[in-house]
Amino acid sequence: MGEGDPEGVEGAGFSSNFPRQPGPDALAGARAAAAPSTASRSPSPARGGGSKSALPMDEPVGRSRGVFAVLASPPVLWLVVFFLVPLSIIWAYSFGQNISLTRIAVDGSLGNYAHALRPLYLGIIGKSLWFAAVTTLLCLIVGFPVAVAISFASPRTKAWLLLLVMLPFWTNLLIRTYALMAVLRTEGYVNALLGFGWKGLAALAALVGLHMPPFTPLELLHNDFAVVFGLVYVQLPFMVLPLYAALDRLDRSLIEASLDLGSGHLTAFARVVIPLATPGIISGVLVTLIPSIGAYLTPDLLGGPSSMMIANVIERQFKAADDWPFGAALSFLLMYLTFAAMAAQAFAGRRRRSA
Amino acid sequence: MRSPTGPLDYLRRWPLQVWLATTAVFLYAPLITLMAFSFNDSKRNIVWRGFTLKYYALTFADADLIQAFVNSLTIALVSTVVSTILGAMTALLMWRFRFPGKAALDGALGLPIVVPEICMGVAMLVFFTEIVPWPTEAPWPLNLGSIIISHISFSFSFVAVVVRGRLASFDRSLEEAARDLGAGEWRIFREVLVPHMQPGLIAGALLAFTLSLDDFVITFFTSGPDTTTFPIKVYSMVRFSVTPEVNAASTLLIITTVALTALALWLQGPGVTQAPQAGEGLLP
Numbered sequence: 076m077g078e079g080d081p082e083g084v085e086g087a088g089f090s091s092n093f094p095r096q097p098g099p100d101a102l103a104g105a106r107a108a109a110a111p112s113t114a115s116r117s118p119s120p121a122r123g124g125g126s127k128s129a130l131p132m133d134e135p136v137g138r139s140r141g142v143f144a145v146l147a148s149p150p151v152l153w154l155v156v157f158f159l160v161p162l163s164i165i166w167a168y169s170f171g172q173n174i175s176l177t178r179i180a181v182d183g184s185l186g187n188y189a190h191a192l193r194p195l196y197l198g199i200i201g202k203s204l205w206f207a208a209v210t211t212l213l214c215l216i217v218g219f220p221v222a223v224a225i226s227f228a229s230p231r232t233k234a235w236l237l238l239l240v241m242l243p244f245w246t247n248l249l250i251r252t253y254a255l256m257a258v259l260r261t262e263g264y265v266n267a268l269l270g271f272g273w274k275g276l277a278a279l280a281a282l283v284g285l286h287m288p289p290f291t292p293l294e295l296l297h298n299d300f301a302v303v304f305g306l307v308y309v310q311l312p313f314m315v316l317p318l319y320a321a322l323d324r325l326d327r328s329l330i331e332a333s334l335d336l337g338s339g340h341l342t343a344f345a346r347v348v349i350p351l352a353t354p355g356i357i358s359g360v361l362v363t364l365i366p367s368i369g370a371y372l373t374p375d376l377l378g379g380p381s382s383m384m385i386a387n388v389i390e391r392q393f394k395a396a397d398d399w400p401f402g403a404a405l406s407f408l409l410m411y412l413t414f415a416a417m418a419a420q421a422f423a424g425r426r427r428r429s430a
Numbered sequence: 431m432r433s434p435t436g437p438l439d440y441l442r443r444w445p446l447q448v449w450l451a452t453t454a455v456f457l458y459a460p461l462i463t464l465m466a467f468s469f470n471d472s473k474r475n476i477v478w479r480g481f482t483l484k485y486y487a488l489t490f491a492d493a494d495l496i497q498a499f500v501n502s503l504t505i506a507l508v509s510t511v512v513s514t515i516l517g518a519m520t521a522l523l524m525w526r527f528r529f530p531g532k533a534a535l536d537g538a539l540g541l542p543i544v545v546p547e548i549c550m551g552v553a554m555l556v557f558f559t560e561i562v563p564w565p566t567e568a569p570w571p572l573n574l575g576s577i578i579i580s581h582i583s584f585s586f587s588f589v590a591v592v593v594r595g596r597l598a599s600f601d602r603s604l605e606e607a608a609r610d611l612g613a614g615e616w617r618i619f620r621e622v623l624v625p626h627m628q629p630g631l632i633a634g635a636l637l638a639f640t641l642s643l644d645d646f647v648i649t650f651f652t653s654g655p656d657t658t659t660f661p662i663k664v665y666s667m668v669r670f671s672v673t674p675e676v677n678a679a680s681t682l683l684i685i686t687t688v689a690l691t692a693l694a695l696w697l698q699g700p701g702v703t704q705a706p707q708a709g710e711g712l713l714p
Binding site for chain 2: 134135136139142143146147149150151153154157158159160161162164165168217220221223224227228229232236239240242243245246247248249250251253254255256257258264308311327330331365366368369371372376386389390393399402403406407409410413414417
């Protein structure tokens, strides 16, 4: 932490949940930071462990075989039986086919994947990626100034602003989506407001002798716009928190130096703040992009028939269409996409560090 | 009198203030209108026609909805207890030991966090219909078993991450000191490690509880007609139409979550957040 860090940063306690490198921990960190608690704050291992410890951080199993067995078996068993086995079954099914209503033969065929790569489904996969990319970009544009405002606020204001960003997080996703439906639908609040404004305009126009057509409500719900709007609404806090964590770690004197040397605020941001905040931007992009690609509820409730995303197609295969092998293949394609996004981010992070 | 604006007082600049205010409206307006209109005495739900509590009465009279709420709380409670224990064990294991296959286990533990919910949902659906057919007509708490198991599977990795973060700040010379003073493995665990882990355990448990209460997608694939949870029930109401009853039910859930959160923050008090700093202060 730099010298310039006010005390309140520690008290707010959200910053350290974000590892500097993106990865699974960054995702967990985002969720963990969303948890209603300040206690998960922990110094980074580099600060807390290592040099101070009298003992090495991890000992070989050696003498403590009993302790090791007691600690290792329940979680490992649980992970294998109730997580890895179910996933492996899906993976196996993706190479099989329906031979009767209730039986699936796993015969190693790649037919399901070939089926999934036909234009119809490729289009849906492309659409999912496109929605996720637009959502991430919008979240970055909206979230960056918010993160800047939070990290430069006074300690007291900072705690309140963080609470402001977190609070919707603790509200059920379904309820947040439902709230948007009520706002966006044809007889919803946005259209009511617009209609009210239109009436006022029409009255004004009538005064000068102009005639305006009656207000036609906008179609805001059940289309692609609603899906992206909903995704931004749901994902925005995910973006703000890692950005805030990165900006908060930043050494203020660097900005002051560049201002002293005659740069404007915008130049200082473009050439000093943004490059230094890149790790935070990368993890923010990751934690926004990944859940967006696989979003189910938002396109299901806010989208129209043509705004189906990949998760909706998967659900259909398992519930309505009853084509489990094909659904399994789509699930694994979605999983590979997720891993590819993570690998790309990790690669970008590594190149930055070595550069 | 206002003090002069410093060069880095970005919050004092109006464009940023406008931006913040707009974002706040964007985040809150939908939720606040939802809550406000649950008290609106109108079926059409858009024009204010006066205050009423009748939709709350309807909500409390809806036995299915109450049952779904009880189910959700039961599932969240059991899943929290089990995943906190499993998560703490995982954290201790990964923190303390070096063993062959550790990197692989670490990767596998990250999977429940990164695997898209829908993939995990369908995996659980197949597992609980084909491999271990769960008796959904079993007596009450047992029929929720498949949902509870699925929730534990995705929660405990999150708990492990949080607790591991906390353990990273543990000074192992304390353990050494306890050992020198004659404490055994169990006593060290109970009297030295657990007190240090406590804030992490509380945070992890809260996270697990929220994750479970919030989950829709995975539950959607593991619940049967007799085992609906609150989100599943609300979903079927929402699919049907936007009604004041849904608003009332949603408001109740929002208030429950916010109250639980406030309670948790209050229970932990300021002492907890300061504890690590105090601990660090003791060291040279």
